[in-house]
Amino acid sequence: MKFSKYITLGLLVVLAFTKIQAQEDDPVLLYSPASQNLVKFNRFLINPTFSTVREDKSYINLLHRNQSVQFKDNDQTYFLSYSGRIGDKSGLGLSLYTQKIGPVSNIGVLANYAYGVKLSDKSNFTFGGNLAYYSTGLDRNSIDVIDNEDFRINGTEDSNVLSFQPGFNISYGKFDFGVFAENLFDYNLKTSESLTDFSNKTYSSHLQYTHSFKNDSGIMESARLMPLARVRMNGQNRFASDTEGEQDIALGGSLILDLPKLGWLQGGYDSFYGASAGAGFNINRRLSLGYTMEKGLATDFDNLGVTHEISFAYSFTPNLTEDRVMLEDDYEDNLADNENSETSSLATNEEIDELKRKLAENDAIIEELMFRQDSLENSRQKDLERRFNMVMSMVRNETQGQRPDLEKRAENLFLNGQNRPALANTNSSNAGFVPNGTKTQARPTTVQDKTRNQITVAQSKTSTASRNVKSRKFKNLEGVKDGFYIVANVYKGGKYMDKFMNDLNERGFNSDYIDNPENGLKYVYLKRFDTWQEALDAHKSGVNGTYTDNLWIMNVDNRYTNEAYANNVDKIKGKSAKYADDILQTNVIVKDRVASNELEAKTYKIEGIGSGFYIIANVFANPKNANRFVRLLNSYGLSAGYFINPDNNWRYVYLKKHESWNNALISYYTNLNDSYNEKMWIMRVAPGRMA
Structure with missing residues (x-):
């Protein structure tokens, strides 16, 4: 009995050891996607930080890679992925995938996360990782066997593998450098062992440059050119092995011209997989279709046919800032x-409209005060002229016109070194003032000068026609000669202004423009006059009948001084103090049609x-x-x-x-x-x- 127990125990040990060896011989296909062509979508497979580095969109992507199509049991890969930024500093990716080489396959899920921190004004550091869980083993449906009871096939079991792949990226200006450990941790949950030794781990590093084009229109609008150089070690290891192999180094590079208005063009080379070229088209604002072809050059892939990659994506833009990491933590989303x-x-729209109405009310009150400022300035000039003429008349009466030296001395004493006062016209003096409620259009098209206080001219109180002429006075326009300009249009510059001026010149006008640095607008004028009457006559006649569109008169008077402005401000305070706030608001509501x-x-x-x-x-x-x-x-x-x-x-x-x-x-x-x-x-x- 005792001897039989020892025999039974020995058989159990042998059977157990045999079972362990069988489990260790189970085929395992490692997670190792060929990512060298993924420069548009699924970029986080090149480096896990690429779900947020240089990424400005979120997308859902379906990718199929059919490698070496002339080989029967070729490598085929499918990815269904989501990738995008979930904040100004972080990105997220999620993939369902399956890979198959001959009768061995794996299927799993992969999650990606990346986060960036600021290092300096020009640099930031981003770290991230991919976490994959997949099941791998023998696909019996892909095997033609003679004996269905063959224990070497029926005895195999699938393995469940957990893999963690960390990486980091350092950005400096337009450059990116990063390192990626593609299978740093790959743990077989069935055998409780690592699938690869440390010497067989796969590592890669990259160096990338991003050039953004400055075009505001056309197919090059928001375009980017992104070359990338890459070094990969042990990237050819696809199956689990206990033996230590040679260190394989693969060099590669890629280039993509991303044209958001049209699509993209890409090309690349890898010393192991060969050369590739591809293109993509944006079917509409969200849907994209891409195709890449790859051909082996110096390896066995040269005899196995070309490789095809097809990509279909649905993109959407997140509401995030463009400069994702360059803001300090205390200033994120501060603007x-x-x-x-x-x-x-x-x-809500209703509350915004209410704020806009309050803003329009404030602008209208300012307009009314500016009109009063002009009236006060005009009255002051009239009074100063009257007193000056009275003093000079008294001096002439006393001297009988025989002492011009005394007249000159009296004039200097009265003016205190200033120019002789002249009767101010009643044009508005708030040159360049744009109420806060208006917003300059960003499009390069014809814009209206949105200053609301365009006051009817009253230069001649007996002339009814002049009251219907729009005019504005501009002060202190450096480099612009004083005078009266017949203005035909106002632009922010660009090709539309050039086209308008070319049309005028072809019609015989000698047009030019005045640049107002205070509001950034350019005033295109047809002609300049020295006197108001000449400008008024030209306005009324449409420049002698040669121009039929709307015109207005721009009065450039650079004699306005800071001291005069200070005096006007003081008078505004004194004059407007007579009016209560409710009276001003009542007047504005009556007058302001906006x-x-x-x-x-x-x-x-x-x-x-x-x-x-x-x-x-x-x-x-x-x-x-x-x-x-x-x-x-x-x-x-x-x-x-x-x-x-x-x-x-x-x-x-x-x-x-x-x-x-x-x-x-x-x-x-x-x-x-x-x-x-x-x-x-x-x-x-x-x-x-x-x-």
Whole structure:
């Protein structure tokens, strides 16, 4: 009995050892996709950081690679993937895939994640990884066997493998350098062993350059040229092996010309797989179809036929900033333009319209004050001229016209070294002022000068026709000769302005333009005159009947001084102080045809905020973004803050608070003494309420 027990135990050990050896002989196809041609979609297979590095779209992609088509049991790969950025600094990828070489196949799922951090103003560091789980083994349906009971086939089992593939990328300017460990950790869950020894691991590194074209239109709009050089070690290892092989080094490179308006062109070379060329077409704004052909050159692939890759993608653009990592953590999504693209932070259309109406009301009040400024300036000049003539008349009466030296001395004493006063015309003097409610179009097309205060000319009170002539006065246009210009159109520049001027010149006009650096507009004029009457006659006659479209007169008067402006500001304060805020608003509603007739001030209960007039720079729904925007403004030397509207929980970021409407207008009109040139508007907060 005791001897029989030993025999039984020995048989069990032998059988167990035999079973382990059989399991170790199970075929395993390693996860090792040929990624050298994936320069448009599925780029995270080249390096896991490429799901966010130089990536500006998200997409769903179906890829099929049919390698060496003349070989019967060739290598075939299918990928169904999603890849894209999930934030300004992170990217995500997810793939379902299957690979097959002869009777051995694997099928699995792969997840990708990448995250970037800023190193300096020109560089950032991105790290990421691919995590794959797949099942691999013998596909019995692909085997023609004589004996279906062959234990060598029936005894095989599938293996479940977990693989982790980390990588990193360093970006500096337009250059990218990275390293990728393609199977650093590959663990067979059935045998509890690693599939490859450390010496057989696959590594790759890349160096990439990105050149962005500056074209704003045509097929080259937003185009990119991206060459990439790559070195790969042990990339040919497809099956698990315990033996230590030679270190195989493969050199390669690729180039892609990405044309978002049309498609893309690509080419490449790999010392193992051969040369490749491909093209893709954007069927519409979202659908893309691509094809790549590869041919072996110096390896056995040369005798096995060409390789085909077909790609079908559905793309969509995420609402993210273009400069994904270059912002500090404290300033992520801090700008209003970025926030406006996030639906979670958007105000409703009705509330935006209300803000626009308030902004239009503020602009109209400023227009009215500017009109009063012109009237005050005109009255001052008239009074100064009258007193000057009276003094000079008294001197001439006393000297009987015999002492011109005394007359000259009296004139110098009266003027105190300034030029002799001349009667100012009543054209508007707020040259270059564009109300904050308007927005200059970015398209290179004809634009209207959106200054609203185009006041009817009253140069001659007895002339009815001159009151219907539109005119504007411009001060301190450096390099522009004083005079009256017949303006035909206003542009922001570009080919449309050149075409318009060429058409005028072909019609016999000697056209030119005046560049106003204050608002960035270019005023195309037909002719210049020294006097108002000459310009008025030319305007009325359509330049002697040669021009039938709309014209207006531009008065360039560079004699306006800063001292005169300061005097006008003081007079605005004194004059406008006679009017209460409600009176001004009532007048504006009556006069301003742009403002809505249904404009009614909404009031909200506000606690813990002082009354006054606030210069508002932006509005946020996200508290985090409001705090970051305030910190950004304060880093520029401003003293910004914000208050909360309890009705909608918006944060109103303000630059300055004034106790009077007049002081708020001065800050608005002077851009806070030229310290802030972005959009802003004025909000009045009454005691305990916001209006």
